[in-house]
Structures are given as C-alpha cells and as structure tokens.
Amino acid sequence: MGGGGGDGESGRRRIVFVTVGTTCFDALVEAVDSEKVKEALWRKGFTHLLIQMGRGTYIPSKVAAEDGSIAVDYFTFSPSIADFLRSASLIISHAGSGSIFETLRLGKPLIVVVNEDLMDNHQSELAEELADQKHLFCARPQTLCEIIDAMDLESLVPYTPGDALPVAKLINNFLGFPTD
Known part of the structure; x- marks a missing residue:
C-alpha cells in the first residue's frame, strides 16, 4: 500500500485543518487530539494540525513538535x-453542508466526521452519499484513526458542482417570477 501521496515531501509544511463550524463537537476535537490520530496523521506525512474547536469545552493540547511529532x-x-x-493539505470537518461544499469546491481532500449526538442526522446522509461517490471519506469520531490509516488521497474523485439552473427555475416559478 502506498503512502497517500504525501510521504517523502520533507521540509514542507503539510497542514491538517479540523473544523467544527459554529457547533460544539467535542467528540471530534477529542478524537483528533488523541495520540493515535496524531500519530496516524504524522505517518501519512502531515506536519501540522490546526483545530477550530467552535463552542466546545474540550481543550486540545498545543504541541510545538520539536520532538519529531x-x-x-x-x-x-x-x-x-x-x-x-x-x-x-487535508481537511477534517463536521458534517455541515457549508463546510463540506466549500472544501470540495477548493478541491481539497476531506474527511467528514459525523456527529452521532445530533437528533436529526440528515447531515450523515449527505456525507455518506458523497463518500459513496468517492468525493470524500466519511468517519465517526471512534473510526477516525482507521479511516486516516486506510485513506488513499489519490483515490478521491474531484467534485464538480451540478447545474443549479433547473433548481433556480423551479424556485423562480414557485415564487411567481418569470422563468426566461
């Protein structure tokens, strides 16, 4: 198995950005702050982990990484x-559609972590559908390490936004605006 395309790029900063948006998703922050996940990211050639923790109360550990981590x-x-x-170089995100599509539009590799504590979990359906189409990887907080270990960034298929014109026409028609 190859090294995810990033191994051997010594001296180059390879940043993993984690975002929970405006929510509280301590399970995700705690998962990425675990030694197992940090070691898995390091093995894949990533050098920096930047966590946007939102309203969460779990405080990750700041590490300067002089020790080779x-x-x-x-x-x-x-x-x-x-x-x-x-x-x-890699984004790990909550399952909010805004974060997902903003990342996909930028053509960045993405792992979406589903928050199983949410009651109405329609977000997981979107993430799983996009994962089935190979646009991103989908994980739960407890499976994040396995997903990182197994991921091959080269296997991802670039996302091409669909044609929004039919939807716009439908909305305009519904609102009584001309559709020409």
Missing part, C-alpha cells in the same frame, strides 16, 4: 475559515 494548535472561531481551508 505533529505540531498542534487550536482556536475557537474566525470570521472566515477560507484561508485555513486553502492552506491545508
């Missing part, structure tokens, strides 16, 4: 995460 930093919120998404 992955560097870890975190913050709660930012007015825009677009720059973090652009600079990342």
